[in-house]
């Protein structure tokens with residue numbers, strides 16, 4: 685009798701485990717699939733090219749959702765769409781598990797670009813190093829303030845409410861981790877939300893928020909997020 689019970693429970697475990705692996709994703713299988721992504725996103729999901737997003741440490745829920753969105757076209761990205769077409773449910777879960785298990789790399793301090801300088805500064809050609817440092821500091825503090833408090837007057841929600849005090853996001857809710865992401869990618873994707881080119885879903889939360897942000901706010905908050913730890 686005991687033997688019979690044991691045999692039954694073992695076979696239940698055997699039947700249940702593949703399903704569990706499916707839902708949870710298998711990091712080892714994901715690592716193999718990720719070799720075709722490494723050219724752009726880096727071997728551990730830490731891309732070198734600042735316009736290609738880092739994926740390391742990102743939540744599985746968010747990664748899964750984006751890969752599906754590339755496939756069904758709700759997120760528009762010409763580079764990702766053809767790659768996402770070939771991924772099934774299990775591939776997406778495995779890839780998500782692999783990237784989530786990696787650690788995101790830290791960024792160096794941002795360097796200001798021509799568009800970050802005050803107009804009075806004539807593209808910064810006259811500013812010496814000390815001025816540049818002060819300018820960067822001011823921009824980071826402006827970005828940090830927007831991140832924590834939002835902009836009440838223009839109804840920009842505080843980022844901290846959904847993306848957390850450390851930029852860690854919210855896994856159960858599927859809100860992405862932001863800290864350590866490349867500033868160039870952040871600026872691009874926030875601009876895409878603003879102009880409705882990232883997604884055509886009109887009630888996408890980020891579209892509604894980014895629409896109200898100025899170009900300066902987008903750049904400042906992106907620099908701030910890129911060096912959050």
Ligand code: HEC
Nearest residue numbers: 720721723724735736737747750751760761763764767779
């Ligand atoms: C040719 C370069 C390239 C390759 C190869 C590539 N990606 Fe991407 N990936 C991109 C770019 C560029 C974006 C940003 C797309 C956008 O927002 O327009 C992106 C975005 C993503 C995102 C969304 C990240 C975020 O923070 O929202 C995920 C997830 C992703 N890629 C996963 C993958 C996976 C998995 C593979 C391999 C199967 C892969 N990528 C291969 C270039 C690439």
Ligand code: HEC
Nearest residue numbers: 841842843845846858859860870873874888889890893905
């Ligand atoms: C009400 C919740 C909420 C608030 C507030 C919020 N976000 Fe988001 N954010 C989201 C969600 C949800 C997504 C994922 C959107 C999607 O799947 O298309 C997201 C995505 C993003 C992304 C894309 C990440 C990536 O890897 O591509 C960036 C960047 C971002 N948010 C920045 C901000 C900034 C900056 C603020 C503050 C000005 C902010 N968010 C405020 C919910 C929020």
